[in-house]
Amino acid sequence: MIESFLDYLSLEKKYSVHTITAYKNDLISFRDFLSSEFNQESLVDVHYNQIRSWIVSLVDAKISNRTINRKVSSLKSFYKFLQKTEQIIINPLSKHKALKVSKKVQVPFTSKEINLVINSISEESNFIALRNKLIVEIFYSTGIRRTELINIKETEISLYNGTIKVLGKRNKERFVPLLESIVPTLKEYISLRKKISKNSDFLFITEKGNKIYETLVYRIINSYFSKVSSKVKKSPHILRHSFATHLLNEGADLNSVKELLGHSSLASTQVYTHNSLDAIKKVYNQAHPRSSKKNNL
Template structure:
């Protein structure tokens, strides 16, 4: 019952996205299975920190990355904080837990050349799926929107006359994002193809599968991976890399960090600053090639 109450708390009070809530539930259920299978304990509200340490060790032995383990423990920590708050427990067993050390995660964005090759040189099919795929890539690259925001984008949130979109970000925070003329043209072409579908189940949403249902996370990932694997040898070719690319390319061209923060829908500048290391590298390259002293 407490887990169900915690999930409701995350969804209704914290306004976490369904994707985030699902991740919390999976982590807590995984720990529950460990306690049941390894220690024959069904009530994880009554466990001691030693059991949590044992779970961490078992995850390490299975080869789970420290970053992933820290995320699982963070889910568990939030759960026990909730239990403490509602009076279900008197002590948080994770109160003094220290996260495992992790190396800095560096995500390499796509280059401008790679983006140009995908959007201008790859021959997308002139059908519903081809037009949809191209619009998805164009939209994520030119707006920086999150995958969840793209999936949830409603028909009534697209204003082509004003050249803007209204998206619902994290914590149900709305923001308006401008779209480029090229993106507007793609929208018009896509809507024509969309209208030819034999059946539409989820008409309120912009992006659909060919069966007429709202698109889903793995489909978006497959679309990005399919086209970028044709032009890029980067290990990671995910929707988030497109968001990362959007921010990096704007900063490389001199965009104001605070403006990029607003476009991305970040709540703090610190979240946006993770993208600046690529921008600084680009500035160093420009400085080195353009400054008169660089020839000395």
Template sequence: MSVSSFVTYLSLEKKYAENTVVAYHADLQEFALFCSENFKQAVIDKVDYTVVRSWIVELVNLKHSNRTINRKISSLKAYYKFLQKIGEIEISPLLKHKSLKTPKKIEIPFSEDEMNKILFEIPFPENFEGVRDKLIVELLYATGIRRVELVNLRLSNLDVDQGLIKVLGKRNKERVLPLLGSLKKLFALYLQERRGVEGSEKIDFVFLSKKGDKIYETLVYRVVNHYLGLVSSKVKKSPHILRHTFATHLLNKGADLNSVKELLGHASLASTQVYTHNSIAELKKVHLLSHPRNKK
């Protein structure tokens, strides 16, 4: 009963995305199955840390990565925190648990030259799909919005004349973002092309497939991956890398970290600080080239 209440809590009160709720639920079901098969304890509310530790050992033996194991344990942590909140338990069995060490994940952003090649040198088809795809790439890079935010962008949240878009982020948190002049022109061109798509007048979502349906996240990934692949051999060529590139380029140009945090829709500065390592590298380069002591 507590698990179903927890799932409802995540959906309705915490307003987590559906995929996140499904992942949490799956982790709890997996742990419950492990308990019932190995400890004869089908009720996961009553376990102690020795049971959790045994599950971690099994996950390691099953060759799960430390990152995956930490994610699963995070689901348990959230569940036991919920049980404390509703008074079912006093102390979480994971109170003194320490996460497994994971290698630092360094994502390499695209350079300004690479982005300029995509936006000014690579030819996009002069039709609905070509205009749409160029808008997708430029919007992701120029605003740093998430892929899901782009997919769910509505016409009612778009003001081309004022150069503003309203984005619905994580946990239904709204933020308003400015549009560059080039984006305003591209939006105007796209909306003109969009009118020619059959059934488009019935859909409030901005981005459509050529069949007139709302686009989906996989399509956005394919578009971005294709065009980034034309200018670079980097392994990661995803919408998230464009978000990473957006943040890095702003910070390299001297943007305030708090401002970048607001533009990205992060809840805390800690999330934004992962983008600063590239800025520090850029500052080191400028320092080496500019400081008079380096010339001696």
């Protein structure tokens, strides 16, 4: 039953391997709980009070509300699948309300911090430094996700059109603009890259010619930005966050940013708007006839 659900997520929903693994682990966790606490193997005849007991056990284990909500969401999707395939009539989680979570404000890097990093890497001239500089520049100039960057192939970059073809979530393709300012770095990197590997299709590779991987990309970003920023989070996602926030601060419309980020709905993009409030307030205070700043001019 679980395997059928996972096949559905893979083949019909086009979820990534990482996401499917998370769903699988959540379902197995709940199944093991049913077995140990209720001596029950079936996932079909489940009542909400059993699910609630599982949630309580997760809370007692000091698991965060955010993680618990994700696990319960996996379970809810599973039972929706069972409804769809007519294996159950009522979803036991149909009336469940998610646990409250505190909204974490993601603080973007400043333009100054990003420029400091790019300039510091520019002082080095080896393959690794050039690759890392290009990684930072592409993250900040396109706003793509870490997995999207890792999977870029050299053939998906068009210098003629000034675009990069990106394979996003659920295998959705999109084209993102390539800034002219990073083309020299890109050309220089590709030239050095060919001396290291002629076999790999992927743009970003290690010194041994292998495709780069997620933890390496995280370490690269964290290492460089730790030298210039005191922010708590220093990750590829914060660079994506900075890209969106800086565009909005400079007047880009929300729909354009949504398309660039590869979001399926505006709701996902709107999480970045709170960071542009300072810029909006500044414009407001300078423009409104009743503003004290306006009157003092």
